[in-house]
Amino acid sequence: MNVVCPGTGAAASRTTVVLADDHLVVRAGMRLLLSQDETFDVVAESSTVAETLQAVQGHRPGVLVLDLTLGGRSSLPVIPEMLSASPGMRILILTMQEDPEFAREALRAGATGYLLKEAAGEELLAAARQVASGATYVQPAMGARLAMTGEAAGGTDVLTGREVEVLSLLAVGHTNQEIARRLYVSVRTVETHRARIRDKLHIRTRAELITAARERGLLT
Structure with a gap:
């Protein structure tokens, strides 16, 4: 997406981002981290599923960083609706849920990234960049657990x-x-x-x- 850089009037190719998390401190940390990278432009924040849908519909971001639980409600069932509201948007799940089944369900629903909140800031940036580029990112430890449970499910x-x-x-x-x-x-x-x-x-x-x-x- 092309946006105008504040104070310059010059167009720059940056990926617009919506941050969806019901903890203000977490959102502030993500905003600070992403704003230091000229690749991203955080255009909105949300703390509930309804607010997230509105932000996605209004801004049509390139990337949505999404927690699996917003205001006590699961965001998993709404992922397809969010993707329909912003065609081409990529969803990076950032959550505390370590159960690989959550990752499997999120990826099946249409998310393209899954990262635990315990990850370092550098990994969040790397995951966001990879997801924005069109690739899929799953935290390595979670990827190993997904493979193990996938074999077990057989x-x-x-x-x-x-x-x-x-x-x-x-x-x-x-x-x-x-x-x-x-x-x-x-x-x-x-x-x-x-x-x-x-x-x-x-x-x-x-x-x-x-x-x-x-x-x-x-x-x-």
Whole structure:
């Protein structure tokens, strides 16, 4: 995108960025870091899913740096809508969620980068540059975990960490809606986890589900 450099009137090719995080300090740190790189121009910030959608629709940025939880709501289900609002936009997830299943879901939804908040500032810049260039960036440690869980998923009864959580909550009687609220994900994501659990463990009834949870030490 071409923007006018303040104070010069000269056009420069810079990537516009929207920062979406519900912690002001985190956004301030990201803004400071990105503003020191002439590659980027931070044009807006947001702290909720609704604000993020408005910012994306209004600015149509080149890159959206997005936390997976905004104001207590998961942003995962809204990724496709955000991409539709700004065709060609690239989404870099910056989150504390270490579960590789979150990374897999985000990438499946259309994100092109996944980075943990524990990463150094230099890695955030590198990830932003790579995503802006059209490439995909996954933090190396997370990429290794994705590969490992991907191999495990090829087995008949190996569950991911997130699937174990869902199984344990289902076994004690929580509904899909309650699980979604507890895990800060969409109901659809819970339903997907539930379907995968059933397929992997070959279970169809609630009694079989409870038995599977007890066999894995999830019930006392």
